[in-house]
Amino acid sequence: MNKEVIDKGILDVIGKNSRFSSEDLAAMLGTDEKTIENEIKSMEDNKIICGYPALINWDNTDNEMVTALIEVNVTPQRDMGFNKVAERIYKFEEVESVYLMSGDFDLTVIIQGRSMKEVAMFVSEKLSTLEYVNSTATYFVMKKYKEHGIIMEKEHDDKERMLVTP
Amino acid sequence: MRNPLSEKIVQIQPSGIRKFFDIVSEMKDAISLGVGEPDFDTPWHIREEGIYSLEKGRTFYTSNAGLKELKEEIARYMKRRFELLYNPNGEIYVTVGGSEAIDGALRAMLDSGDEVIIPQPCYVSYEPCVILADGVPVIVELKEENEFKLKREQLESVVTDKTKILVMPFPNNPTGAIMTKEDLTEIAEFVLEHDLFVISDEIYSELTYGTNHVSIASFPNMRERTIVINGFSKSYAMTGWRLGYACGPKLIIDQMLKIHQFAIMCAPTTSQYAAVDALRNGDEDVKNMRNAYDRRRKFLIKALRDMGFKCFEPFGAFYVFPSIKEFGMSSEDFAQTLLNEEKLAVVPGTAFGNCGEGFLRISYAYSIEDLKNALERMKHFIERHRK
Structure with missing residues (x-):
């Protein structure tokens, strides 16, 4: 698989959640861990990936x-x-x-x-x-309602998908 | 009192898997890899369009065949995605999900005793719908060694003078199998040689990985003998909106529309307005969801193979169909025991036809986190039960 597809895949996934391991990323993108690690390193070096901060809603803390x-x-x-x-x-x-x-x-x-x-x-x-x-x-x-594509409030969630459907 | 029931309806067996589904649905703390619908919410701009149509008071019937602008968008979509040309005026109509179109197509085309070839494992409704339409279902069993693709030889062995229709359920639920252009060539030839018609259920057409879906209707001379069924449920995550459509030659669509007119009147108006927006502005959403499914697909196959499951690589829909033959349990026993011991629900292959025996349908319409959690339970289970 070509580098662009893998890089885009990595960015799509960790852009939403940076906590996946290289092993998980490799499985999701159909490649090996070594490739993932090299690509991440190279994107870090090129400031494509600039950091991995967690998104914190301080309003929900005592601080x-x-x-x-x-x-x-x-x-x-x-x-x-x-x-x-x-x-x-x-x-x-x-x-x-x-x-x-x-x-x-x-x-x-x-x-x-x-x-x-x-x-x-x-x-x-x-x-x-x-x-x-x-x-x-x-x-x-x-x-703050939403930041970095993530909704900051707990949404009232009464969606119920059935457990099994044909 | 006289017997109030129709013998024909009574003879139709309720899905054998009903009992299992009922048990699962009552087990509130169970987790599941058993659903046949997307986990994504309908993209907001589509929902917003539905809300807007309600605010505007667009709450009346539409014409029987559906909103003119929706039919026109469907025609454009069929052209841009599958190189199929349909006249929005007479060759397309909008249905209550793909299911209605399956039923409508069979009823419009079958006379008593006509035979319909159904490749299994497949979605549950073709066989009963054939019976409802007084047809005779003839089952062809798809084989794992063929990656659950349909082969011409299999058709040769079941075709008779009475065979009228071939159902083509690809990309396939439950196996995830697809039929490429090459695979379809010999099938199209067979259909033409035997003067058959095709009902092609292409509801998963947007969910193929690494290759684009090809419709059998796009083969030479096939358009006039094929009803293409598609809809919004899987591609746009719109299952609850109940919206599908059928495209085909006017000769057949006219008759299907008659059934629709008297049984249904028209598909839900709100859903139709939302669907117009889906077709105009939803390509990017479809692509993003497809990419997400593809990542989960790869993740799931790798995890199952790492556990030692024999599992062919499916390139369509959102299911994998691993073999469980090594465990010496029936599919239903396996699913039931897995549910009891690990509180994990999967669907036994037999829910989709007898030849699904020895397989499970595992859905990846779940987040990676949910998949991981479920796979952990699966791992415990098979470690205990592996001989």
Whole structure:
């Protein structure tokens, strides 16, 4: 089987659930473990697979965690465009995600903090004071319904598929 | 009181497997690899279209043959997937699942005493439907050594002057066998030589792995003697919507439509609107589900073979059909004991005809996690019972 098909298969499966073993993946894709391990390694090296974090709904724990989405307007820099400012932002540990956007503002920054105050402090002291950052607008997330294709709430499930059907 | 019952109906045996199904359904903590329907939910955009049609108040009958736009979408689909040309006006009608079309086709074509060749193991309804239509079922037993494909020689040995119809149940439930273009060539020749008609149940046509489904109707001169039956249940995970269709020459479809008109009136309107969206926007969903089934198929076959099961590789539907002959138990005993001891339900091969004896139908319409869990139980079981 060709490499593209195997790579796509690996990504389809672990994109939804990264906990399958190489042995399971090999069985599912009809190849051997060694091939799976080599392909995963190569996709890691090429930053196709960038990590394996678990998707956590902190709202269902006792740990307080707030998420905010911040629209950021910046002045692009000569030769480096937005990348240099983006880098100065994404290196902060508090920053979850940074996207370059089309439209009315330039960067979307997603921040996680332990409290609204902590996030607000970060924005006012760290983010908005950065050179080339012109303005910010902060929106706090009230509730997460779905992330990375996964529904975060327990769905009321009264579906009943019969155990045997012809 | 006079006997209120029809002798013909009373003579039809309720499926021998009914008892086993009843036991399973009462065992609430059992897990199962026994279902014959997708585990996926109907893709949301299709469900949403159904909801929208209800909101719009589209709650009336449609014309007997079905919504015009649905028939037109079906015609486009048959062309793009199977290179089959049908006129949406007169050569296609929409049914309550593929099952209705099976019944309709047999009733429209059979006179008393006409013989119908049915390859088994197969889906449970062909044989009783033939009897309901006053036909005579003639069983051909598919062989494991042929990978459960139908062979011309097998037809030669059962054909008579009275043979009128050949049922073609491929991709096959319960074996997962498919018939490739090469496999079908000799069958089509045979049908033409003997002036037979074909009812081709292609409900699993979207679920073939590594090769595309070929319809026997696409062979030269076969279109006018074939009723192609398909539907939305398996390909779009829409079993509960009860929606199928039949395509064929107007001569036959006209008569099938008459039965449909008087017995059914029309297929459910909500389902028809949803199905239009399925055909227009569902190709990607079908592909994703097919890929998922293919991964489970490979996973399951490997696991069963690792356990020592003799198991041919099926390339269609979502079933594997391993042999259990080495255990010296009948299929039904095996299934019953497995259920009692491990609380794992599978379907004995005999549910699909006597020649299913010695086999089990194991479905992979389950997540890999569910399969793993079930296979663990299977492993314990066979370790205990292997001689």
